[in-house]
Amino acid sequence: MPLLSKREQLIQAALELFSITGYSAVGVNAIAEKASITKKTLYHHFKSKEELILAVLRYYDERHRNSFMRTVEAKTENPKDRLLVIFDILEEWFNSKNFSGCLFVRAMGEYPEEGTSIRSVCQESKILTQKYIQSLAEEAELQDADELSEQFMLLIEGAITMAQVNNSHLSAVRAKKAAKVLIKGSAQ
Amino acid sequence: MPLLSKREQLIQAALELFSITGYSAVGVNAIAEKASITKKTLYHHFKSKEELILAVLRYYDERHRNSFMRTVEAKTENPKDRLLVIFDILEEWFNSKNFSGCLFVRAMGEYPEEGTSIRSVCQESKILTQKYIQSLAEEAELQDADELSEQFMLLIEGAITMAQVNNSHLSAVRAKKAAKVLIKGSAQ
DNA sequence: CGCTAGGCATACCAATCTGTATATTTTTTA
């Protein structure tokens, strides 16, 4: 058996292409070719392009949110610091070669129709991230952890957008500064 | 002469369709039909679809940033309050029927290639917004107006994204709360 | 051994895409 199943090969190839080019701009032919897999096989694993997009988003969500949480917890034990290293991790992401904004937000931008599965997956990912940040705020014994975590989400999403727009990682350090102020204003 | 030039008719029709459906998902045929104008005429005014997109973005930028500034200034005279009514205006926008996220960010998501004119227009629009907020912060005699305005940009862009994701205007009131804390932390 | 499922190669389908050509009519303007 190969290192990656054909299914995973397809997902990874699609992920890379979507990230570089966008969703509707890349065709299934290109994806199949990049994965060195026949289009017939692609449609054996996914019954449509939209299903493939969904699979990519779910794959990406699980992998990268998990990796995000593990990195946070590896960087420091101190609960309050954990809230801040979030922005260091963001900065590293912005500096990485393949950064191109948030895949979920971009997907929602391209498929804005209400009630689609794509929207649900994106919403779910953001909710899970917020809940995780809330749990960090609770461990840090900050009051109003829910509200604080939602405000952190604003800073995070804002930083992602501005990093994408300006091709700069500075938004992450700005967000970190602002986050410190918000924490101070919310200290127990 | 009609109320709107053919050119403006096309731009407005395209703007509406792009906003609902996204950029690459809507074809020039649909735009021409919506504007009740022949495709030949469309290509008489714009030499390609990309040029039309650019014209739409420029049109939208000028109109809506101006309207934004005028609304800020109409709502209150107090400089510090002007910084806060920004978020009331955002909330109204999020509540409006045709809200579908930031057209510029969506455009950059669909056309991520470096160095395109689309990117420049989007960047320029964000810069002008930030400069305006900076001028408000200066009038309010807050220290570090530049840094504060950049942090406001994070809150604004984050609020836009979260409003789009959650289909909710609550992000605006959260951002306003956070903005108050940031202002207090930056008071002269 | 032989069967079956998954994969390959290739060709095809109908629809749609951006952009152009032709030829006629309306509008503007000098």
Added chain:
DNA sequence: TAAAAAATATACAGATTGGTATGCCTAGCG
């Protein structure tokens, strides 16, 4: 009023799209 510009209607070109059909091959497994 006559020439020039802009708009119309329609059709088409050439490429690409998502998705399917056909037929062969090969690897795993009972």
